[in-house]
Amino acid sequence: MTDSDSLVFVVDDDDSVRRALARLLQSAGYRVETFDSARAFLDRIRADRCPACLVLDIQLPDLNGLELQRELNAALPIIFITGYGDIPMTVGAMKAGATDVLPKPVRDTDLLRAIGQAFECVAQTRAVRRELDAIRMRLGRLTPREREVMALVVTGRLNKQVAGELGTVEKTIKAHRARVMAKMEVSSLAELVRVADKVGLGGAAETRASHQAAAI
Template sequence: MTDSASIVFVVDDDDSVCRALARLIRSAGYRVETFGTARAFLDRMPADACPACVVLDIQLPDLSGLELARELDAALPIIFITGHGDIAMGVGAMKAGATDFLPKPVSDTDLLRAIEQALARAVQTRAIRHELDSLRGRVERLTPREREVMALVVTGLLNKQVASELGTVEQTIKAHRRRVMAKMEATSLAQLIRIADKVGISGVA
């Protein structure tokens, strides 16, 4: 199943390959943009506005595909294509974060399958990133004392133990804890613990 909101970037210095791949990808219902060099792609690469992936030739005239992959630093799923591939190159591509490594001439079926999988990964990655952004926004609403309380509560300490750790009384900790639960939009301690784990809160804040 295709998603018209998704976009596929093709980076290949062979114009005929770019045109052929663009036709194929559009025929499958995806938007596509083509680039002849890695630098042209980096100059144009848009903000994270929609799920996207890159179909990338390893051998390019400026930066190589592997160098471009390192520049992207896993920002987008990459499908490497090459007419001169070997096992070592394939291993290097996978270490650079490729979702697939396909030899030229690329099979239409294999490429479209790889694109579908890469875009599915992009959707999942965006969802995780957006969730983390939302959770971090909630953490920002906490006061320094509330963060301390949250950090201790998620370790399993009772209210009176948290109060002892922070040099206050249990009733005060109960009030802080209620505010923490409300601001973090957590309905249970188990949910608060999962949130703390995702945002990296543990021990004494």
């Protein structure tokens, strides 16, 4: 991800602060959009395809920054800036998911560092989402019977046990299992288990644990 791919929203009711922050962020290569109130920002924001973060003043004339944070419900990372911060407020903002809380006047290096960290989080979140989307797409290739086989195999059951549960023969389960591995694009049972765990298929982790406990 390059800075030019990234959009920073700035919400502050002080025009001089907005201008100064916009100049700083643009000089660092970010695209910037500024707003003088939380309502103006909410009227504008949409599900942008590009990565984005929000630099947000806590003291605003309509909704305050903490109220806007609750309204957004972790839709994007937030860096708070404030001239009236205190420890309880800071702790509350961080617990609610803020990336950082910085005092005004904000030091350029501190803000750029915080924004860099915010976009690292964005990149990680997007990577996880892409991986999950890819796994779900591969799951969609499976027939209903193959999904049943996969759900049982990842719990640690042997082919003959799966065959018994599904009322078929072990040879048939081996064939289904091979197709599952091919369609899910994995080369080992361990990989298949990790993939299943990531999408919560059949409570694989919990079921394996119970099987292992029963075997002790």
